[in-house]
Amino acid sequence: MKLFARLLAPLALASVPFLAHAAPTVPLEYYGDLPAIQDAVLSPSGAQTALLATIDGERVIRVLRADGTPVTQLRVGEAKIRSIEWIGEEAILLLRTETDRTRLGLGRGKYEWLRANVIPLRADRQPVSVFANQSFMANAVLGFHGIREVGGRWKGYFGGLRMGRSSGERAKILHYAPGLFEVDLQSGDVRQIAQPPANGIWRDWLVGKDGNIAVTFERNSDSGDWTIANGNGNTIASGRQRSGYIDPIGLGATGETVIYSVYDDDGEGAQRFEVPLSGGESAPVWQDTYIDQFFHQPFTGHIIGILNDNGAAKLADTAMQSRIEAALNSPSGGVTELNAWTADLSAFLLRTSGKYDSGTWYRFTAGDGQRAIIGLERPAIQGPVIGDVRTFQYKAADGLEMEAVLTLPPGKAAKNLPVIMLPHGGPTAHDEPGFDWWAQAFAAHGYAVMQPNFRGSTGYGAAFRDAGNGEWGRKMQSDISDGLRALADAGIADPDRACIVGASYGGYAALAGVTLQNGLYRCAVSVNGVSDLPLLARDAVQGSSNVVERNFDTLMGKETDLSALSPARNADRADAPVLLIHGKDDTVVPFEHAASMEDALKDAGKPVKLVSLADEDHWLSQAETRKQMLSAAMVFVRKHNPAD
Template identity: 45%
Template sequence: MQPIRSIAVGDTKLRDLQWVGDEYLLLTYSQTEELPFGYVGDKMEFYRVMIVPMDVNEDVETIFLNKRGIANAVFGNYGIRKVKGKWVGYFSGILFKQNGSGTYKFDHGRPALLAVDIKRNEPEIASYPASEGAYRDWIVGPEGEIAAQFDFYKRNGDWRITGPEGKTIAKGQKPDARIALLCLGTEGQSVIYRENSDEDEENHYFKVYLSSGEAKEILTGKNVTAISCNETNGLMDGYFREAGLPVFIAKKDQLAAQKIWGSMASGKTSMISWSNDVKKVIVRRSGSGISGSWYMVDLASNKLVPLGSERPAIKADQIGEIRKIDYIARDGLEMSGILTLPPQRETKNLPLVVFPHGGPHSHDEPVFDWWAQAFASRGYAVFQPNFRGSTDQDMSFRRAGYGEWGRKMQTDITDGVAELAKQGLIDPARACIMGASYGGYAALTGVTIQQDQYRCAISYSGVSDLQLMYRTGYIEESGRSKLTQQRLLEELGPRDNLVEYSPDKQADRANAPILLIHGMDDTVVPFAHSKRMADALKDAGKPYKLVELEGEDHWLSRSSTRNRMLKEALSFVQKYNPAD
């Protein structure tokens, strides 16, 4: 394959690629930027979309850049449509208010929907922003029309969905705003939306007809994780489940998916992208012996064409074996974790790195994890526990984590270590713990609130102060929203206990060296968490190291700082918990 065009992107962070026919490529990127004085936060991650023509004689453009009256950022992507022979992209953006002198000023941050002529990069207003105190979302129909609009009113929790003529087709009251407009139904005559139930806290999917407003629940008992919506017409074309292959509405597309799954012998298979007729599909595989391989499946010719490897320098025999470990917590709750073993080493009494995930509402799977594999390559077993509160089981398992920060969520981790020791796989006296975000909190908790479990701890952008987390979420970000307060206390536990379960407030109890690493552009967990932890450890005379990563965000988006983080973490563990 030969490159069609190359462009310079500088220090931007690339996030997504999207084709517009065969003529254009939309490149989504983000940058962390300082906010002007007077805003609640200091920094914010702004997203922008670049239009890259395949015709090298056409200029590369950026949507909303240098457009008077529109902020230079994209706040949502509502799909691409072909309208009267022209490609039009639908994006939400912030409109400025024009005053009497003809100049523009910021009025509010509620986005409008704009239709952008891709060839000319000219936006037009397709739908205006919500009123004050409200939130608005849209579905764009196959011909570029506003097929449905969702409005949520924060003051009382009322919501409604209106059709193309402004007729209300569904409404209700949901103070916690757990409603989401998804796409049109498969026939284009209905709207699909998702509601999170108060009773079971599960996601329920509904179809409501545009003509009659008749609604019915769909996909019950299917363990649906996401609806697949066609990018070029806005119609539902399938859905994804917790496990197994995706489900397509069209039988021919489903047969294609089954054929692809059947051709992949091992590892986790993911369908990344496909042509409109689902005859050509881009597939990614990852797992034991597979560091991330990409293929183009040509179903018309029955060919599997390798596209490349994410990490070609890593050979199959250098990749550690990945296992799922089932175990039972001390209170009888069943759970599991992922164990990555060091390659070419006897699996007996291994040194261990415990690596709890972030979220905490997420989970780890038996796939290639670059962080885990880096430590495995140095001789360590790496354990990624899916403690209570993780999303690999049902909602009751997730709810079991509510109010258990530093409590049962933490002992679930050590119970997993005990199971590994029972099986003779690891030496529990030779363990360190590391993690990012919530995982960083768990790492800090493991050597402060917990005692004598680990030889060292590493936190990347970890939460250290639950009081600060509560104040930031409830007071600064939500403006004292009662709903936000309720959800934070549900997650963290009673306010009276926040000090007791904050690692920075328990720094004098630290009984192992701690490495703190934090991105200075982190807009999710502020750097203040690592700084407070470092100051508390210093005051208590405890061993620690603080590493500040300039220009790095919460997600380790830059290769240079990602490499530095990994080198710092490896060096720290090898110093305090040598593999040999």
């Protein structure tokens, strides 16, 4: 029920210059603020909405009645909250992460640990920290498998690690793969309901409506052999997927089947199947369909339908389908997302963003078709100060059709503009034509911002995604510069006034744009970016299974010279100033990437600056360091590529 996006029909880019009203200036730090609303969920009855919000700089959970009147407000401090879930009508499950050096015997590195806390709404109930006060459990959640009402009590299902000790020794983890545990979300009592797998086996579970294990998935991490077993332990499906792409999607609409996907190595993408829990043949389901969203029924996990990439809902229950269609067809000016819904689909929470809309949350009631605003994400950034957002089509040099998201500066003609190329991270992700705080910040300062969905991006089918395999620093990189060329050919951008900026994989692309490529950009800004592919391979593959190694070989190309595609190992080729910004607590792309790149550029006598973000992770989860990043990037870009 969480934040799945629907891409609206692309807008044709007009050949005439776009003109807007002169826009007032918004302080830069407003763009770096955390959203006033980050998440929103409906209680089981739909009578209450819980908002994860930031009010006057303080993180809170705000609970509203269906009519929008407040029930209560709970302070949650500086926690890095990833999502919230209702537990019945009287408590909230808060899922958050903490960056910490592990004391669990996993080495000396930093890890981003998931924690779970129960926040009761009633004063006579005590908060519960999942696993935290259990001497036999590590204080870490390794997988969340849903909430169920069992025997009149709300239970949560979590992956966890058991601890034990020998005489005179400190407690240590007994097995480094998680088992499955049932947690009473009122008392905090823990009961193990499934054992961890043997070494070399990956295991996952689906929990039925009754709180029992309905399905167990297993995959051999070396051979790729996989099995699906029902609650009685009987195998109901099996096969081999050498790259490990077997995905347990969920139980079917009745709870009597399981739906799973297996990736087709012959280029057909994810193939989905449904098999009865009682056994029988696996039948194809939703084949040849790109799925934007699965509709899971709250508190059962049953999949009742899908939303395809054309924005069409497909449900077996026609009455439910009409309710979803009514919600999707409510007016919107850009991207509409269905974020949450009740079990009977009588009420929905929607989020929109796009033209003149920096993010608006609504409650939609299917019965009367009413849509009521429950809050704005960025109240200080509204209306004409928001740059126009549209899609832009172009062709790569080899003829492959491309699409980019283009954000134009408010109050300026779309002609001969300075430009920021802003490739996304992932790289298996994609940008959509909604409000993007980073793109809008640059647009507000006079830049056209192009976010190319280069080959390897999701959202355009399996063949397009797979076209990125083996293309880091190659065609994935030239797809970005081909977008710059097309934007210049359209008269929108001045190709001699371009910088390239990005985070994570986008940071790699930014660095590659001035090392592996030359003569294109006046500057490059890499935020938490990959700079050294051999280092990336070491961290990703060393000590891992054959499945992981095969995946990495597929992604990079089996015989690829990683050094030749590493910006840090080609620093002597840098032809523009480089700004490196990196979180000290980044556990996805370690700070070592920034430090190595800085050293290599300095050794080569190239201009470089490194800004380290204290106590910040890969996702820029904190407002102050996000603003620090934004300020440093803007000062650097304006120095080397002035907009006026």
